[in-house]
Amino acid sequence: MAIQDDIKSAIAEALPGLSCVIGWGAGPEALRAAPLFMRDAADVDKFTAGFLAVNNPALFLPSLKGAKVGLVVKGCDARSVGQLVAENLVSREAIHLIGYPCRGVIDMDKATAALEGRCEPGEVKGLREENEDIVLDAPGGEIRLAKKDVAADKCARCRYPNAESADVFVGEKAAPVVERDDYADLAAFENMALDARKAFWEKEMSRCIRCYACRNACPLCVCRDHCVASSREPHWLTQADGVRDKLFFQLIHATHLAGRCTGCGECERACPVGIPLLTLKRAFSRQVEGLFGYTAGIDRSTPPLLTFKLEEPAIKEREW
Amino acid sequence: MRIGVFICHCGSNIAGTVDCAAVASKARAYPDVAYSTDIMYACAEPGQDAIIAAIKEHLLTGVVVASCTPRMHEPTFRKTVERAGLNRYMFEMANIREHVSWIGKDIEANTNKAAELVRMAVSKLRLNRELKPKSFPVTKRLLVVGGGVAGIQAALDAADAGLEVIMVEKQPTIGGKMAKLDKTFPTVDCSSCILGPRMVDVAQHPNITLYAYSEVDSISGYVGNFDVKIRKKASYVDWSKCTGCGLCTEKCPSKKSYDRFNEGVGPTTAIIIPFPQAIPKKASIEREYCRQFNTGKCGVCAKVCPTGAIDYGMQDEFIDAKVGGIVAATGYDLMDWTVYQEYGGGRYPDVVTSLQYERMLSASGPTGGHIKRPSDGEEPKDVVFIQCVGSRDVSVGRPYCSGFCCMYTAKQAILTKDHIPDSRSYVFYMDIRSPGKGYDEFTRRVQEEYQARYIRGRVSMVYPKGKKLIVRGADTLMGAQVEIEADLVVLAVGAEAAEGAPHLAEKLRISYDSYGFFMEGHPKLRPVETNTAGVFLAGACQGLKDIPSSVAQGSAAAAKALALLSRDMLDSDPQIASVNLNRCVGCRKCIEVCPFKAIQEIDLRGQPKAEVIETVCQGCGLCNATCPQGAIQLSHFTDNQLLAEVEALCRF
Numbered sequence: 001m002a003i004q005d006d007i008k009s010a011i012a013e014a015l016p017g018l019s020c021v022i023g024w025g026a027g028p029e030a031l032r033a034a035p036l037f038m039r040d041a042a043d044v045d046k047f048t049a050g051f052l053a054v055n056n057p058a059l060f061l062p063s064l065k066g067a068k069v070g071l072v073v074k075g076c077d078a079r080s081v082g083q084l085v086a087e088n089l090v091s092r093e094a095i096h097l098i099g100y101p102c103r104g105v106i107d108m109d110k111a112t113a114a115l116e117g118r119c120e121p122g123e124v125k126g127l128r129e130e131n132e133d134i135v136l137d138a139p140g141g142e143i144r145l146a147k148k149d150v151a152a153d154k155c156a157r158c159r160y161p162n163a164e165s166a167d168v169f170v171g172e173k174a175a176p177v178v179e180r181d182d183y184a185d186l187a188a189f190e191n192m193a194l195d196a197r198k199a200f201w202e203k204e205m206s207r208c209i210r211c212y213a214c215r216n217a218c219p220l221c222v223c224r225d226h227c228v229a230s231s232r233e234p235h236w237l238t239q240a241d242g243v244r245d246k247l248f249f250q251l252i253h254a255t256h257l258a259g260r261c262t263g264c265g266e267c268e269r270a271c272p273v274g275i276p277l278l279t280l281k282r283a284f285s286r287q288v289e290g291l292f293g294y295t296a297g298i299d300r301s302t303p304p305l306l307t308f309k310l311e312e313p314a315i316k317e318r319e320w
Numbered sequence: 321m322r323i324g325v326f327i328c329h330c331g332s333n334i335a336g337t338v339d340c341a342a343v344a345s346k347a348r349a350y351p352d353v354a355y356s357t358d359i360m361y362a363c364a365e366p367g368q369d370a371i372i373a374a375i376k377e378h379l380l381t382g383v384v385v386a387s388c389t390p391r392m393h394e395p396t397f398r399k400t401v402e403r404a405g406l407n408r409y410m411f412e413m414a415n416i417r418e419h420v421s422w423i424g425k426d427i428e429a430n431t432n433k434a435a436e437l438v439r440m441a442v443s444k445l446r447l448n449r450e451l452k453p454k455s456f457p458v459t460k461r462l463l464v465v466g467g468g469v470a471g472i473q474a475a476l477d478a479a480d481a482g483l484e485v486i487m488v489e490k491q492p493t494i495g496g497k498m499a500k501l502d503k504t505f506p507t508v509d510c511s512s513c514i515l516g517p518r519m520v521d522v523a524q525h526p527n528i529t530l531y532a533y534s535e536v537d538s539i540s541g542y543v544g545n546f547d548v549k550i551r552k553k554a555s556y557v558d559w560s561k562c563t564g565c566g567l568c569t570e571k572c573p574s575k576k577s578y579d580r581f582n583e584g585v586g587p588t589t590a591i592i593i594p595f596p597q598a599i600p601k602k603a604s605i606e607r608e609y610c611r612q613f614n615t616g617k618c619g620v621c622a623k624v625c626p627t628g629a630i631d632y633g634m635q636d637e638f639i640d641a642k643v644g645g646i647v648a649a650t651g652y653d654l655m656d657w658t659v660y661q662e663y664g665g666g667r668y669p670d671v672v673t674s675l676q677y678e679r680m681l682s683a684s685g686p687t688g689g690h691i692k693r694p695s696d697g698e699e700p701k702d703v704v705f706i707q708c709v710g711s712r713d714v715s716v717g718r719p720y721c722s723g724f725c726c727m728y729t730a731k732q733a734i735l736t737k738d739h740i741p742d743s744r745s746y747v748f749y750m751d752i753r754s755p756g757k758g759y760d761e762f763t764r765r766v767q768e769e770y771q772a773r774y775i776r777g778r779v780s781m782v783y784p785k786g787k788k789l790i791v792r793g794a795d796t797l798m799g800a801q802v803e804i805e806a807d808l809v810v811l812a813v814g815a816e817a818a819e820g821a822p823h824l825a826e827k828l829r830i831s832y833d834s835y836g837f838f839m840e841g842h843p844k845l846r847p848v849e850t851n852t853a854g855v856f857l858a859g860a861c862q863g864l865k866d867i868p869s870s871v872a873q874g875s876a877a878a879a880k881a882l883a884l885l886s887r888d889m890l891d892s893d894p895q896i897a898s899v900n901l902n903r904c905v906g907c908r909k910c911i912e913v914c915p916f917k918a919i920q921e922i923d924l925r926g927q928p929k930a931e932v933i934e935t936v937c938q939g940c941g942l943c944n945a946t947c948p949q950g951a952i953q954l955s956h957f958t959d960n961q962l963l964a965e966v967e968a969l970c971r972f
Contacts, residue, residue, distance in 0.1 A: 062905070065927075066926070087907055087909070088906070088907045088908050088909075089905060089907050222905060222948070222949070223903070223905075223948065223949045223950070226902070226903045226949055226950065226951070228950060231950070233960070234950065234953075234958065234959030234960045234963060235960065235963065236959065236963060256948060302909060302912060306909050306946055306948065307909065307912055307913055307946070308912075308913040308915075308942055308946070311826075
């Protein structure tokens with residue numbers, strides 16, 4: 001792929017001034033790419049971009065403070081970086097962003113479902129992209145899947161496919177998939193009666209194993225070792241296994257991300273039991289966008305819920 | 321820990337609907353409770369003595385009193401436990417009066433709720449730590465915001481007592497609303513004659529620095545050490561050179577400017593000295609009316625000024641000042657009465673406000689003290705006064721009584737008769753409110769000696785007929801409709817907090833009600849204090865009041881400020897924030913939200929971290945709530961303490 005080579009040249013060009021560049025390389029299976037930390041030319045050769053470039057490389061930034069690092073970013077990854085910068089959690093000067101036009105990434109749950117009855121995802125030996133399709137090299141012959149059928153949900157409502165804040169942008173910019181996020185997924189959820197919604201979450205949370213993969217995959221969950229979920233001092237949460245404890249944790253997680261979550265979906269992707277965690281976070285995002293006109297990862301100011309203004313311009317509390 | 325629990329009866333205030341003995345008995349089962357009893361009046365001397373005796377007898381290390389709001393008696397009981405040798409922070413209060421006995425009648429439910437609140441207090445107390453205050457020096461300087469009669473009184477009293485005072489006044493002159501009045505009730509003495517000397521005193525007092533035509537731009541800091549930024553608005557006249565000779569105001573060719581001081585009664589010039597007794601008596605240019613600014617061609621004032629004081633290029637100037645206390649005395653403004661379409665909504669020139677009428681009555685006003693109809697300059701014979709225009713009227717969102725209108729309307733009716741002996745005055749009123757010394761006699765005099773006709777009822781409409789205005793209203797005592805052919809209609813327009821008062825309140829971090837009036841600390845017992853330490857109130861900014869009350873409050877505010885600033889050192893509250901450096905990621909959000917600039921960034925082995933400046937922190941808890949990492953804890957209100965309370969209440 002021409003664009004892949006162009007990105008590699010951009011990486012190679014930037015690498016001398018950086019401690020490493022984070023992108024994607026081959027993963028444990030043909031359908032899974034993994035984060036790739038490139039430190040020399042040999043590493044750069046292993047770089048792959050495209051439909052499998054799922055992981056959000058912004059995740060690693062807070063732990064790499066102090067070093068200048070490069071990142072190859074999709075539009076959504078760049079929003080995470082933007083948010084970290086807006087919150088002073090990383091320094092923009094210490095980051096070199098290489099952007100490229102993203103046309104969607106795979107959702108492994110959907111791919112697994114699509115392959116149901118034909119082969120296991122792990123049996124796929126290779127993948128190539130052909131325009132709007134992906135062609136899998138499977139044991140029983142080639143399998144052709146439409147990208148839109150196996151792409152992540154977030155890709156269908158992508159407003160920012162290009163990393164606008166990139167230092168170097170490779171390729172032609174892609175058109176946004178939608179102009180505005182109508183939060184139709186939330187509306188569908190909210191059509192359920194309150195009882196049904198409660199029952200829904202209780203059922204979903206009953207599967208939670210409190211592995212904290214959602215938290216660990218979140219590029220904006222920067223407390224890490226000091227997360228309230230595991231802290232004893234202060235002892236906010238019990239380690240109990242009840243549904244309410246799990247829901248409590250997830251609601252805290254969502255609340256802590258209110259107005260900060262860029263909707264990259266890494267929490268939901270990392271969840272080993274498939275809880276629709278992004279729904280909670282998107283409910284907050286919709287609220288914050290509506291109330292404060294703040295779009296996480298795009299706006300450069302401190303998120304509204306993490307600061308204090310005497311008067312919010314968008315909230316007409318008092319008309320003086 | 322050995323905790324003592326004292327359940328107060330507060331006479332029958334609590335015991336009437338709470339079984340206090342049962343609460344005390346339940347409390348005995350709570351963890352660490354070594355002693356529990358009910359007590360008739362915990363705050364009374366026998367009650368306090370009983371607490372001290374119990375501490376000694378049962379070797380208590382912490383005390384919970386379940387009684388009223390901590391707003392009143394927390395300081396009392398802290399002193400009590402201190403007298404018994406405990407640290408004052410080893411004390412918790414459960415409010416079982418305002419939060420329980422006064423709001424419910426079900427004794428069983430109340431008793432349970434009271435027991436729960438006591439359990440919460442016990443749970444928190446178990447995690448309390450001894451805290452000790454630090455002390456910090458006080459800046460012995462007072463800021464008075466507003467140069468009306470209340471502010472003037474506060475400034476003079478404080479300055480006479482030896483305090484340095486900075487007065488900031490928005491307008492080019494001090495004097496406020498009182499300076500606009502012709503005479504004052506109930507003595508009908510000349511307003512500027514009695515106010516004038518006070519204004520001169522302000523200007524000449526060695527301890528007072530006056531910044532007229534200035535506003536408070538920002539305030540930071542805390543009691544004892546406020547940092548104030550004052551914006552001196554550009555007057556385009558160098559006041560150090562201006563002698564107040566008034567030549568410029570005579571020669572200014574732009575003669576159709578709105579006359580702010582004279583409430584728009586007649587036009588004025590673009591460069592003005594508000595009135596002859598203005599303090600400071602300096603000229604200033606109203607930019608929006610000035611030809612030099614609007615067309616770039618004029619410069620007349622600059623040519624005629626004998627001292628060369630005109631400076632068209634002048635910019636706003638900022639002055640930084642450090643003060644220990646602040647008196648807000650921002651006064652009031654009239655409400656926008658044009659919402660009353662039935663009185664013409666501002667369309668009829670001969671319907672004027674009471675303040676406009678004052679300027680017509682005043683010898684230094686634009687009519688030279690002759691009452692003239694604005695439409696044709698003729699002397700009116702029939703003058704109708706309509707009271708409660710924007711007072712006591714829920715339909716325009718002004719349910720409150722402005723308090724002084726009954727009195728000044730009576731005064732204006734008297735003055736009308738003095739000015740035009742063959743005139744007739746009519747006053748439409750709702751009730752006559754005159755509860756002051758000599759006030760009721762005054763309103764009686766205007767009716768009996770000055771033959772003003774008082775008509776109890778509202779006016780339904782005012783409309784023009786030829787040169788006259790027809791005032792149609794109800795006489796509810798006669799049960800009849802009345803129509804009066806008036807030459808002039810004077811509206812006793814209700815007052816509201818001064819324009820911009822809420823903005824100042826936000827800067828001062830004091831609360832204000834829905835009409836913009838500043839909230840006092842306690843409606844009866846702390847009338848001039850606010851809930852922000854070091855900020856005091858004087859005059860109508862706290863609630864509408866007449867001149868005697870405003871002056872009294874000015875003195876009261878000065879007394880409070882003096883009591884505060886007579887001390888060399890103040891104790892800082894030890895209930896402050898602290899940063900756990902292990903957790904801090906240096907995101908600076910706490911620094912951004914801190915309203916006291918009490919958090920600074922430090923460098924810890926190359927990593928940015930936050931640090932609380934202990935004497936500056938006021939323990940408001942904003943940083944604590946903001947810190948995403950939970951790296952900031954507020955002592956006496958740590959997460960663990962709050963959690964303990966929540967868990968005591970929500971047990972599952």
